[in-house]
Amino acid sequence: MRLSVNNTQFNLAALADTLLNPQLSFDQRCSALDDFAAHCAAVTGITPDRTFSAWAEDSVLTSGVAINPAAAAFCIKDYQRTLQFIAGIQAALCALDQRLPARPIRVLYAGCGPFATLLLPLLSQWSEGRLDCHLLDIHAQSLHSVQALVADCQLEAINLSYHCADACHWSSAERFDLVIAETLQKALEQEPQWAVTANLSRLLKPQGIFIPEQITLNLWAAHWDQEQRYSQRQDPADLPALVDEFERHFLHCAVQLRADTVSLQRPIADPQALVAQVVDLGQFSVADSIPAHRFDLIVATTLHIYADIHLHEYDCDLTRSYKFYDWSPLAPGQSFRVYYELGPYPRVRIDRLDRG
Numbered sequence: 001m002r003l004s005v006n007n008t009q010f011n012l013a014a015l016a017d018t019l020l021n022p023q024l025s026f027d028q029r030c031s032a033l034d035d036f037a038a039h040c041a042a043v044t045g046i047t048p049d050r051t052f053s054a055w056a057e058d059s060v061l062t063s064g065v066a067i068n069p070a071a072a073a074f075c076i077k078d079y080q081r082t083l084q085f086i087a088g089i090q091a092a093l094c095a096l097d098q099r100l101p102a103r104p105i106r107v108l109y110a111g112c113g114p115f116a117t118l119l120l121p122l123l124s125q126w127s128e129g130r131l132d133c134h135l136l137d138i139h140a141q142s143l144h145s146v147q148a149l150v151a152d153c154q155l156e157a158i159n160l161s162y163h164c165a166d167a168c169h170w171s172s173a174e175r176f177d178l179v180i181a182e183t184l185q186k187a188l189e190q191e192p193q194w195a196v197t198a199n200l201s202r203l204l205k206p207q208g209i210f211i212p213e214q215i216t217l218n219l220w221a222a223h224w225d226q227e228q229r230y231s232q233r234q235d236p237a238d239l240p241a242l243v244d245e246f247e248r249h250f251l252h253c254a255v256q257l258r259a260d261t262v263s264l265q266r267p268i269a270d271p272q273a274l275v276a277q278v279v280d281l282g283q284f285s286v287a288d289s290i291p292a293h294r295f296d297l298i299v300a301t302t303l304h305i306y307a308d309i310h311l312h313e314y315d316c317d318l319t320r321s322y323k324f325y326d327w328s329p330l331a332p333g334q335s336f337r338v339y340y341e342l343g344p345y346p347r348v349r350i351d352r353l354d355r356g
């Protein structure tokens with residue numbers, strides 16, 4: 001049963017219906033997101049902005065960069081990302097609704113940003129008391145902004161709590177049925193998703209759901225020029241054809257980041273220990289059969305959000321490839337060590353093993 005929302009200013013229920021309707025075109029759903037973003041900006045005074053030049057307003061934390069509220073607001077414009085996350089979160093809530101009929105579903109949304117974009121539209125879909133939502137961000141301005149939107153959308157009947165804290169270190173006596181964390185960029189670079197996942201995985205109830213369920217980083221020998229053309233055309237269907245034609249070669253699966261294994265495979269009891277920790281991601285060699293000098297070394301990102309909902313290569317900004325300039329073009333027979341460096345600027349690092 002839905003919450004009855006008497007909102008004359010913005011129809012959140014209609015927005016959710018549009019975003020969750022796969023019969024509507026991509027353009028129709030993007031336009032609904034644009035309308036929502038414009039409304040949020042009018043209510044909160046925070047205008048979505050890439051703010052490439054506003055580095056000073058980002059927060060450099062011990063475990064990565066927390067982008068500033070205007071840049072976080074701009075994430076809504078990474079449309080396919082936003083639509084797939086919202087669809088995945090609604091699917092997870094529906095699964096938990098079946099599983100837990102007798103008590104409220106406890107939800108933690110870490111890194112909610114100023115518009116709580118991935119959850120706010122869905123709140124209209126759930127009846128009063130069904131959800132117990134906790135919104136967390138390092139930026140107080142973002143939490144004030146979400147509070148203003150909640151008041152504007154007349155959602156006060158929903159149980160909402162706000163936490164201004166670092167998700168890499170925050171803890172709670174209570175566990176959560178659903179944890180949502182989108183504090184990442186392509187190749188798990190710069191933002192603290194790894195440390196956030198390691199910390200918040202401890203707060204998940206048994207059988208709880210963590211979104212995204214898995215982030216995968218694969219290393220490929222590929223043609224960077226061609227990759228960029230795909231990126232502009234957004235035509236990932238051609239990528240398997242490149243593999244079939246031996247114009248893209250799989251080298252190594254470097255990362256499969258999941259909440260249910262992050263702390264088991266790589267024990268991290270004390271979140272403080274995340275700072276400057278290095279995680280071994282294995283080794284690989286370039287097979288002699290590959291004409292390596294024709295290829296660049298790239299890392300590709302894919303996201304499994306929930307159930308059958310994915311973000312494939314080049315679906316969105318988060319799943320663009322990244323080129324390792326130091327090791328491009330490759331050379332036949334080279335061997336490499338791969339590792340993930342946690343700290344204020346987390347990223348995948350690659351070292352040659354066979355320097356002679």
Ligand SMILES: C[S@@+](CC[C@H](N)C(=O)[O-])C[C@H]1O[C@@H](n2cnc3c(N)ncnc32)[C@H](O)[C@@H]1O
Pocket residue numbers: 061065066067068069071072073075076110111112113114116117118136137138139142165166167168182183184191192196
């Ligand atoms: C990429 S934005 C995503 C915003 C929003 N969730 C969305 O999907 O549109 C990341 C957000 O996470 C917040 N953030 C990043 N690292 C954080 C941390 N360690 N603790 C708390 N918030 C963090 C940033 O302040 C920012 O609001």
